[in-house]
Amino acid sequence: xxxxxxxxxxxxxxxxxxxxxxxxxxxxxxxxxxxxxxxxxxxxxxxxxxxxxxxxxxxxxxxxxxxxxxxxxxxxxxxxxxxxxxxxxxxxxxxxxxxxxxxxxxxxxxxxxxxxxxxxxxxxxxxxxxxxxxxxxxxxxxxxxxxxxxxxxxxxxxxxxxxxxxxxxxxxxxxxxxxxxxxxxxxxxxxxxxxxxxxxxxxxxxxxxx
Numbered sequence: 357x358x359x360x361x362x363x364x365x366x367x368x369x370x371x372x373x374x375x376x377x378x379x380x381x382x383x384x385x386x387x388x389x390x391x392x393x394x395x396x397x398x399x400x401x402x403x404x405x406x407x408x409x410x411x412x413x414x415x416x417x418x419x420x421x422x423x424x425x426x427x428x429x430x431x432x433x434x435x436x437x438x439x440x441x442x443x444x445x446x447x448x449x450x451x452x453x454x455x456x457x458x459x460x461x462x463x464x465x466x467x468x469x470x471x472x473x474x475x476x477x478x479x480x481x482x483x484x485x486x487x488x489x490x491x492x493x494x495x496x497x498x499x500x501x502x503x504x505x506x507x508x509x510x511x512x513x514x515x516x517x518x519x520x521x522x523x524x525x526x527x528x529x530x531x532x533x534x535x536x537x538x539x540x541x542x543x544x545x546x547x548x549x550x551x552x553x554x555x556x557x558x559x560x561x562x563x564x565x566x
Contacts, residue, residue, distance in 0.1 A: 363387045363493040364545060372523050385545035388517060388537040395491055396532055402466050404533050405445055421449045423561045424482050427511050434458050436479035439503065442486030443468050449484050477505045483512045488534045501550045510564040514538060
């Protein structure tokens with residue numbers, strides 16, 4: 357029983373198998389992914405995201421996304437163009453940056469579906485708690501790299517797995533829309549494969565530099 361990795365297309369082995377949760381681990385990029393037979397439908401994803409009901413005025417939510425906001429402010433100014441990729445139902449990231457005078461647009465295939473934004477180029481792309489939802493991570497990272505201008509940054513936030521974590525009791529895998537889990541080695545594979553010049557990981561914050 358095996359499936360090829362949706363990121364690097366290499367062979368994988370069963371990593372965790374209980375009813376409704378069959379995860380494989382890739383032997384090459386170390387990504388951990390949900391069996392394609394268990395992937396949620398678009399309708400199931402939308403229902404789950406609406407359940408999150410993220411309030412842009414919630415101070416706790418603003419604090420949660422602040423590492424991305426701070427990283428943008430530290431590296432870019434208000435003349436630079438940004439994209440909030442996977443902005444979701446409550447684009448607090450965009451709100452905080454726009455209130456500080458930054459130019460950032462929202463794209464989300466379900467809630468801000470403006471495909472014309474994917475024909476533009478950006479100095480920075482912010483993606484908060486999005487990349488773990490990718491059904492086709494190779495295709496998505498290929499797109500994200502293509503959208504960046506030279507010297508740009510892709511700034512992501514996700515919870516990262518490492519072998520000291522007990523996967524069986526780990527909360528993060530219990531969200532049925534969290535279908536691709538990353539390890540440090542997975543991000544290193546992405547950096548090399550998509551020719552990013554630099555990768556930094558600070559807790560949940562993952563930054564790829566063009």
